[in-house]
Amino acid sequence: MKFYSFDRTIQIRLWLMFISTTSTMAVLPYLIIYFSKQVGSLMTGILFLIVMIFNVLGSVLGGYVSDKTGRKKLILISELIIFVGYIGVAFANSNWGVFPYVTFLFFILIQFSHGVGNPVYQALIIDMSTPEERKSIYTFSYWFRNIGIAIGSMIGAFLFFDYLFYLFLGVAVTTLFTFLMTYLFIKETYVPVQQSNNQKGKESFQMLRSYTKIMSHRFFVIFSVASLLFISVEEQLTNYIGVRLANEITDSIPFVSFLPFEVDGVNLLGILKSENTILVVCFTMILTGLINKRNDQHVLVIGLFFFFAGYTIISISQTPMILVLAMFFASIGEIMYIPVSQAMLSNMVPDHARSTYMAFYSVAAIMGVSSAGIFMIMSSWLSPITLTTIIGIMGVVSITLYFNLSKKLCDKKDDGKNEERIKLTK
Numbered sequence: 001m002k003f004y005s006f007d008r009t010i011q012i013r014l015w016l017m018f019i020s021t022t023s024t025m026a027v028l029p030y031l032i033i034y035f036s037k038q039v040g041s042l043m044t045g046i047l048f049l050i051v052m053i054f055n056v057l058g059s060v061l062g063g064y065v066s067d068k069t070g071r072k073k074l075i076l077i078s079e080l081i082i083f084v085g086y087i088g089v090a091f092a093n094s095n096w097g098v099f100p101y102v103t104f105l106f107f108i109l110i111q112f113s114h115g116v117g118n119p120v121y122q123a124l125i126i127d128m129s130t131p132e133e134r135k136s137i138y139t140f141s142y143w144f145r146n147i148g149i150a151i152g153s154m155i156g157a158f159l160f161f162d163y164l165f166y167l168f169l170g171v172a173v174t175t176l177f178t179f180l181m182t183y184l185f186i187k188e189t190y191v192p193v194q195q196s197n198n199q200k201g202k203e204s205f206q207m208l209r210s211y212t213k214i215m216s217h218r219f220f221v222i223f224s225v226a227s228l229l230f231i232s233v234e235e236q237l238t239n240y241i242g243v244r245l246a247n248e249i250t251d252s253i254p255f256v257s258f259l260p261f262e263v264d265g266v267n268l269l270g271i272l273k274s275e276n277t278i279l280v281v282c283f284t285m286i287l288t289g290l291i292n293k294r295n296d297q298h299v300l301v302i303g304l305f306f307f308f309a310g311y312t313i314i315s316i317s318q319t320p321m322i323l324v325l326a327m328f329f330a331s332i333g334e335i336m337y338i339p340v341s342q343a344m345l346s347n348m349v350p351d352h353a354r355s356t357y358m359a360f361y362s363v364a365a366i367m368g369v370s371s372a373g374i375f376m377i378m379s380s381w382l383s384p385i386t387l388t389t390i391i392g393i394m395g396v397v398s399i400t401l402y403f404n405l406s407k408k409l410c411d412k413k414d415d416g417k418n419e420e421r422i423k424l425t426k
Contacts, residue, residue, distance in 0.1 A: 003140055007128045010137060012185050013121065016178045018144040023174040026150030027167055030160040031107075038100035047104050051111045052370060056363050058115025059247070063359020064207045067352065071127070072188045077178040078117035085110035086172035094165045119358035126346045126354050127189035128155045131172040135296075136288075138342035142335075143284040150277045191356075210353065214327075214360050219405060220348055224364040226401035227341065231368030233311050236391065237276075237383040240375040241315055242269045244384060248318055255320045263320060272314070272327045287335050296340050297406040303336025304402060308395025316388040344406065 003011065035044040066074050088106040092099045120137050129137055215221060245265035252262035263271065291299050310330025317323050349357035379387060 005330070006133065006137060006140075009128045009186050009189065010125060012138075012181065013124060014140055014144055016181055017121075017141065018148045019174055020178050021145050021148030022152040022155070023171045025149045026156035027160065027171055029153055030156050034160075034164075035100060039096065051104075051107055052087060052366060054108050054112040055115040056366055058070040058112040058117075059119055059359045059362040059366070060115075060207075061210070062116030062354040063119040063123075063357070063362070064210055065116075065357035066123060066190075067210075067377070068192055070188050070192060071120050071124045071355070072186060072192050074120050075117055075124070075182055075186075075369070076179060078113040078120070079175060079182060081113040082110050082117075083172050083175040084115065085178060085227060086168050086175060090165050090168035090172060093168060115362070119355045119362050122346075122358040122362075122369065123354035124186075124189050126349065126358075129346070131343070131347050134346050135292075135339045135343040138346075139284060139288045139339040141342075142338045146280040146284070150281060184248070192352075210356050211360060214353075217357075220357065220360075222401050222405050223341075223345060223348065224361055226398045226405065227345075227361070228364045228371070229398035229401075230307070230337070230367055232371040233308065233391055233394055233398075235369050235371075236311065236315065236375060237269070237272065240379055240387065241311075243376065243379070244315075245269050245318075268320060268323060271320075272323060275324060275327050276331045276334075279328065280335060282333070284335050287332065288339065291336060296343075297403070298334050300340045300344075300406055301399060301403050303333040303340070304395070304399045306330065306333030307335075307337060308392070308399065312388060312392045312395060315391050316384055341402075344409070348409075 003014075006014075032044060032048070039047070062074060062078070069233070074368050085106045089110070092102040092106065102204060125137060125141075126134070156167070246267050247265065249263075249265035249268065252264050252267075255261045255263050306329045310326040310333060313326035314323055314330065317326065345361065375387060378390075
């Protein structure tokens with residue numbers, strides 16, 4: 001399915017996502033270095049934990065409110081607050097001085113607003129798409145996002161430490177641009193059913209009940225747990241695996257025996273990250289075209305197997321060529337997995353509570369990112385082979401959950417078709 005066959009609202013949203021991803025990735029990957037230089041590593045860890053908590057709170061609030069009030073208004077409010085936040089961050093790092101704790105306060109505001117907007121954006125895509133086209137939409141979304149990450153990270157690498165004020169100001173300007181484009185060209189995609197005054201008076205209880213009700217949706221909870229395991233393993237590359245490579249390969253070693261090219265652990269981490277980004281950007285559309293007509297369940301399971309097998313090898317090997325080959329398979333698996341899993345997710349959520357469900361999923365994703373830090377702690381007293389075994393077990397559990405879930409969803413879909421045929425024949 002071609003990009004321009006999508007609804008105009010989705011086309012605009014995907015382009016705005018590309019622009020905002022490019023701008024934010026010019027600053028976000030380098031903030032840990034910034035704060036560690038300003039306030040120390042320990043305080044940096046504490047500050048980022050606080051920021052993550054506010055991001056979760058924003059997701060929980062944004063998901064619920066969106067299903068009660070609509071999408072566009074909440075998106076505009078969150079974008080406007082993010083714009084104000086980046087203006088504040090820019091002036092907290094200007095010629096007048098560098099104020100890291102003021103920067104931190106503004107980033108609480110920014111990440112809270114990002115949390116509010118994220119599930120709303122996801123719900124908006126589902127609102128304006130059909131189940132048949134969602135896999136294609138998420139393929140383009142995945143591709144655009146990774147191109148944005150690659151370009152933004154490159155811009156930040158050259159500008160972050162020398163032009164901090166202008167970089168933050170640039171992010172503010174792009175945020176204002178997405179705000180204006182959303183205001184002018186994106187229409188409201190969801191009009192909620194009006195609540196009675198009695199219901200409005202118990203909003204906190206209604207919100208709590210909305211999220212506890214999700215826990216009874218067994219398929220969705222299983223999907224969220226399986227996704228959490230996937231994200232947790234993926235995050236190991238820049239956490240435990242990256243630290244292991246840096247510590248174990250301190251001296252340069254030949255990349256291959258027949259070339260005069262040597263690398264150390266840090267170089268290898270950079271090569272693996274670059275390889276993953278290049279493969280995703282260059283091969284997403286090609287591979288998706290080849291497997292588009294294949295059975296989604298088979299594509300999902302094979303992709304997961306490649307991904308987890310690749311990362312399990314990366315978590316223990318020290319041989320450069322083996323690491324590069326393992327990352328190749330892991331990246332191919334990731335390309336196969338993402339569009340199918342996102343289409344499964346969007347088809348699973350009920351129409352009346354899309355933002356609430358996507359907020360719950362966002363929290364699970366954040367927990368997956370956070371759990372990567374647990375490996376850093378465990379690496380202090382557990383051997384690499386033990387941690388590799390844990391990663392392998394996480395892979396087996398995730399694949400098993402996804403396989404059983406996709407099988408049951410397919411059976412449920414077939415039962416529905418059979419019932420429809422029976423009705424038509426009567």
